[in-house]
Amino acid sequence: MTTANPLLNPTPLVDYDQVMPEHVLPAIEQVIAEHEAGLQRIIEAQEALPTWDDLVLAVDALDARLQGVFYSIVPLMFRDEAWQTQVHACFGLVDVRFKQKLKNARLHALYRRLADSELGVNLDAHRRSTLAQALEEFRQAGALLDDADQDRLVQLEAQIRELEGLFAANIGRSVEHSAIHLTDGQRLGEVPQRLRDEMAQKAKAASLTGWLIACEEAACKAILEHASDRDLRQQVYKAYHTRGWDAEAGHDNEPVLERLAKARHEKARLLGFANHMELSLRTKSAGSVERVHEFLDDLARRVSPMMQRWQAGLRRTASDMGLTDVQPWDLDYLQAMGRRATQALSVERFREFYPLGRVVEALRDLARQLFGLTLNPYEAVGAWDPSVSTFEVVQDHAVIGYLYLDLVERPGKQSGSVFTSYVWNRRIDAEGIYHGAVAIVFSDTSAGLEGAPPLLDPLALRKLFHEFGHALHHLLVRTSNHVLSDVRRFGTDGVEVSGKLLERWACNAAYLASISSHVENGGVLTEAQVQSVLASQETGVRECAENLSRALFDLDLHQAPDDGRTIHERAEASYAKVSRWPMAGFEKPMHAFDYLISGYDAGYYAYLWSDVRAFDLFSRFEREGLLDAAAGRALQEDFFAHGTARSLAESIETFLGRPVSATSYLRGLGLNDTGGE
Numbered sequence: 001m002t003t004a005n006p007l008l009n010p011t012p013l014v015d016y017d018q019v020m021p022e023h024v025l026p027a028i029e030q031v032i033a034e035h036e037a038g039l040q041r042i043i044e045a046q047e048a049l050p051t052w053d054d055l056v057l058a059v060d061a062l063d064a065r066l067q068g069v070f071y072s073i074v075p076l077m078f079r080d081e082a083w084q085t086q087v088h089a090c091f092g093l094v095d096v097r098f099k100q101k102l103k104n105a106r107l108h109a110l111y112r113r114l115a116d117s118e119l120g121v122n123l124d125a126h127r128r129s130t131l132a133q134a135l136e137e138f139r140q141a142g143a144l145l146d147d148a149d150q151d152r153l154v155q156l157e158a159q160i161r162e163l164e165g166l167f168a169a170n171i172g173r174s175v176e177h178s179a180i181h182l183t184d185g186q187r188l189g190e191v192p193q194r195l196r197d198e199m200a201q202k203a204k205a206a207s208l209t210g211w212l213i214a215c216e217e218a219a220c221k222a223i224l225e226h227a228s229d230r231d232l233r234q235q236v237y238k239a240y241h242t243r244g245w246d247a248e249a250g251h252d253n254e255p256v257l258e259r260l261a262k263a264r265h266e267k268a269r270l271l272g273f274a275n276h277m278e279l280s281l282r283t284k285s286a287g288s289v290e291r292v293h294e295f296l297d298d299l300a301r302r303v304s305p306m307m308q309r310w311q312a313g314l315r316r317t318a319s320d321m322g323l324t325d326v327q328p329w330d331l332d333y334l335q336a337m338g339r340r341a342t343q344a345l346s347v348e349r350f351r352e353f354y355p356l357g358r359v360v361e362a363l364r365d366l367a368r369q370l371f372g373l374t375l376n377p378y379e380a381v382g383a384w385d386p387s388v389s390t391f392e393v394v395q396d397h398a399v400i401g402y403l404y405l406d407l408v409e410r411p412g413k414q415s416g417s418v419f420t421s422y423v424w425n426r427r428i429d430a431e432g433i434y435h436g437a438v439a440i441v442f443s444d445t446s447a448g449l450e451g452a453p454p455l456l457d458p459l460a461l462r463k464l465f466h467e468f469g470h471a472l473h474h475l476l477v478r479t480s481n482h483v484l485s486d487v488r489r490f491g492t493d494g495v496e497v498s499g500k501l502l503e504r505w506a507c508n509a510a511y512l513a514s515i516s517s518h519v520e521n522g523g524v525l526t527e528a529q530v531q532s533v534l535a536s537q538e539t540g541v542r543e544c545a546e547n548l549s550r551a552l553f554d555l556d557l558h559q560a561p562d563d564g565r566t567i568h569e570r571a572e573a574s575y576a577k578v579s580r581w582p583m584a585g586f587e588k589p590m591h592a593f594d595y596l597i598s599g600y601d602a603g604y605y606a607y608l609w610s611d612v613r614a615f616d617l618f619s620r621f622e623r624e625g626l627l628d629a630a631a632g633r634a635l636q637e638d639f640f641a642h643g644t645a646r647s648l649a650e651s652i653e654t655f656l657g658r659p660v661s662a663t664s665y666l667r668g669l670g671l672n673d674t675g676g677e
């Protein structure tokens with residue numbers, strides 16, 4: 001008996017009400033088999049004369065279906081464990097299938113022949129760019145290597161995966177073993193009640209009385225900012241900044257990271273690149289290793305004096321309090337003390353003015369005013385959870401795609417799930433049929449207590465606007481094939497620009513005041529009130545310096561991993577270059593730098609790079625109006641619409657009417673620009 005599998009029938013969206021756990025794996029297995037057989041058919045049929053429609057668009061259709069079915073399945077992992085097991089089983093399978101495709105020398109040869117043929121050289125610019133991108137992808141996957149080198153590549157890739165897994169596992173072990181148990185509540189000082197309650201809950205869950213401080217960012221940050229107990233701050237700081245290292249248990253991420261960097265280096269060399277950094281930049285927007293160096297060095301040169309001034313100021317504040325030997329575990333506390341004095345409104349109170357429903361309305365309104373988009377609630381099919389909203393996206397009376405918003409934490413949804421999934425890329429198939437874009441925005445807004453609406457604090461607002469920016473970029477692309485419409489192909493530095501850009505609205509006091517509406521009485525905040533809260537959250541130059549030193553370290557490690565210097569020496573050099581506060585003797589700052597194993601290796605600079613561009617793009621809206629329709633349309637026409645058909649730099653320059661400048665970004669940090677970039 002065959003029953004229709006709803007995951008294989010998106011018209012255009014999956015009806016999740018019809019999906020059962022037993023549909024998941026068979027759907028992926030079937031679509032993988034179709035992909036494999038389909039490619040084989042294409043290869044055989046195209047052997048005589050490869051053409052645009054029957055090679056490129058036919059492969060596009062297969063890739064789109066595999067991607068679409070897979071990303072339709074991903075949200076199901078946020079149901080319960082039975083679903084998670086099913087979805088996790090699919091991850092590896094899809095990854096392997098795409099890798100196999102790109103290692104297929106016969107398929108690569110057909111793309112090559114088409115590109116070099118008379119037909120190929122006379123294709124229009126978009127199609128030539130598509131072919132060039134596809135060929136580059138084959139090269140990076142090793143399709144051009146001989147059998148022995150292909151085998152070595154497979155070995156190296158397995159080794160890299162294993163080392164990445166070990167690095168993550170070592171961090172996980174430290175986190176698990178380093179929670180700090182307190183029985184004296186006095187020691188928590190001014191830690192906000194909500195966080196204290198969470199700590200008490202964690203203790204209870206571990207059958208303890210009192211409070212348990214987990215070795216994770218939010219809890220550690222709360223202690224470092226609010227606990228006047230200096231010993232406790234030191235204890236927490238040490239636990240957090242030695243993650244990935246445990247002398248007793250013999251876990252040490254330093255040799256793991258060294259081996260990982262060397263394996264990546266060898267892989268890059270095998271593929272014909274000088275180092276892993278050079279390989280990584282082939283799929284990014286920055287252009288060249290030299291360009292990234294220049295960018296980081298220039299920023300370091302300007303940020304370093306500012307950091308020195310900040311350090312001197314902090315030492316003065318400390319000395320006024322009788323503290324002469326300021327240590328790294330005092331910095332957050334001292335900084336927070338200074339801010340508390342000027343804050344007009346608590347973050348807890350601020351949240352009451354941003355109930356989720358109101359904020360989603362504001363996002364829809366922003367999309368309408370800037371881009372003429374209408375987001376109509378779409379209820380024809382069920383989503384994977386009742387809290388998810390589905391919208392049909394209309395522009396100029398045409399449905400251009402669909403958007404899901406899955407924004408609230410719930411049991412089963414992994415904490416910290418903040419990302420955007422690009423389910424279907426916009427494309428026009430060989431029959432001329434239009435396929436719209438589908439995006440899913442995930443965020444981790446805390447659920448409201450006892451049925452009350454979820455409320456957003458400044459960070460939750462930023463996260464939501466950021467992801468909404470990614471979704472808008474994906475929906476507003478106007479290119480016609482699966483490759484050019486894939487904004488991920490800008491690389492992490494390029495794709496982040498749209499997210500960082502929309503974040504600017506969520507950091508603008510006037511805009512936030514204009515969308516505030518108290519959850520109970522609809523009351524509003526003034527711009528000054530919002531400004532005081534935003535200022536209290538601002539990490540400014542210190543965060544920039546931290547990101548800079550990490551980016552410099554990443555660049556250094558992945559450019560010259562075998563020059564004999566240790567991880568610690570590299571870390572110290574990166575700290576010195578941006579005048580970061582010197583490390584404590586026990587500190588192991590790179591042992592838990594997990595961005596190096598989550599796709600940001602040889603690419604951590606992307607955060608700063610995209611921030612500089614986002615601030616610059618936003619400066620036009622600051623000048624012309626935050627809801628200015630002409631500036632919005634220009635952003636779509638000059639930037640979003642082109643997909644990857646032209647370089648990010650060109651699109652940004654067209655929108656700005658000049659090359660990118662770091663001035664707006666530096667001004668945002670409170671720096672006076674001293675020329676350059």
Ligand SMILES: [Zn+2]
Pocket residue numbers: 466470495496499500
């Ligand atoms: Zn992002």
